[in-house]
Amino acid sequence: MNRIEQSFKELKNQERKAFIPYIMAGDGGLNNLTERLITLEKFGATLIEVGVPFSDPVADGPIIQQAGIRALQNGTTLRGIIAELAKAREVVSVPIVLMTYLNPIYSYGISKFAQDIANAGVDGCIIPDLPVEEEDLIVGELEDEGIELIRLVTLTSPIDRIKEISNRGKGFLYTVTVKGITGARKEFAQEVVEFLKKVKEVSPIPVVAGFGISSEKQINELTPHCDGVIVGSKIVDLLHKGDINGLESFMSVLKPEKNIR
Numbered sequence: 001m002n003r004i005e006q007s008f009k010e011l012k013n014q015e016r017k018a019f020i021p022y023i024m025a026g027d028g029g030l031n032n033l034t035e036r037l038i039t040l041e042k043f044g045a046t047l048i049e050v051g052v053p054f055s056d057p058v059a060d061g062p063i064i065q066q067a068g069i070r071a072l073q074n075g076t077t078l079r080g081i082i083a084e085l086a087k088a089r090e091v092v093s094v095p096i097v098l099m100t101y102l103n104p105i106y107s108y109g110i111s112k113f114a115q116d117i118a119n120a121g122v123d124g125c126i127i128p129d130l131p132v133e134e135e136d137l138i139v140g141e142l143e144d145e146g147i148e149l150i151r152l153v154t155l156t157s158p159i160d161r162i163k164e165i166s167n168r169g170k171g172f173l174y175t176v177t178v179k180g181i182t183g184a185r186k187e188f189a190q191e192v193v194e195f196l197k198k199v200k201e202v203s204p205i206p207v208v209a210g211f212g213i214s215s216e217k218q219i220n221e222l223t224p225h226c227d228g229v230i231v232g233s234k235i236v237d238l239l240h241k242g243d244i245n246g247l248e249s250f251m252s253v254l255k256p257e258k259n260i261r
């Protein structure tokens with residue numbers, strides 16, 4: 001069984017929800033990557049999403065864009081990230097999902113990419129600019145290496161499409177909870193809860209909410225209706241500021257002792 005499925009199974013047995021932090025690889029230098037993964041695992045991450053910086057990040061909001069620019073400026077490459085992840089895998093046991101746009105995969109070479117990330121101990125891949133209609137380009141190569149393609153659905157996806165996408169899916173379904181780009185939002189539209197309920201009804205795989213989540217209140221609002229949350233901009237910001245205490249307390253929101261419901 002893939003590490004991702006395994007960890008969702010364990011969570012379910014413990015009646016817990018997933019907390020999935022996102023970090024930008026190379027922000028602050030690639031040599032902090034392993035240490036950051038260790039810290040996030042220690043603070044209770046279920047799984048970690050590792051972003052590959054890219055010059056044209058169409059879905060990224062300002063905080064993640066800035067982190068990407070910092071990472072590119074210090075010379076971070078996909079090759080370097082994969083090498084660092086391979087080293088990290090010796091000391092980190094949570095599942096790792098690589099988030100990258102399609103272009104860096106293309107220039108790396110699709111089959112080499114799939115092989116190299118699998119050898120580095122990566123478990124899944126999120127490719128936000130790869131529509132389901134085009135995924136045959138790459139999904140076979142990923143699956144051959146045991147890498148799960150994590151698919152996204154959004155508030156504007158019709159329910160039939162959500163059904164189709166979630167039925168193809170392995171790992172978990174990334175449910176985008178805002179219309180727009182990544183980044184903290186103060187409040188969610190009421191339609192988000194309704195949307196999550198609908199997605200939960202049709203999806204055979206765990207449903208994880210992401211985009212715009214930055215507070216304990218939001219997490220408590222959403223988690224009764226999904227299997228966990230992804231938090232990007234807030235985590236990237238705390239790490240950039242070096243606020244490790246803030247990170248630890250924010251990540252304790254879904255710890256078992258606080259998660260009695």
Ligand SMILES: O=P(O)(O)OC[C@@H](O)[C@@H](O)c1c[nH]c2ccccc12
Pocket residue numbers: 022049051059060064099128181182183184210211212213230231232233234
């Ligand atoms: O930053 P937010 O609003 O917490 O959203 C998560 C997000 O950052 C992360 O999953 C992500 C970063 N860039 C993306 C591009 C597409 C989809 C997802 C992402």
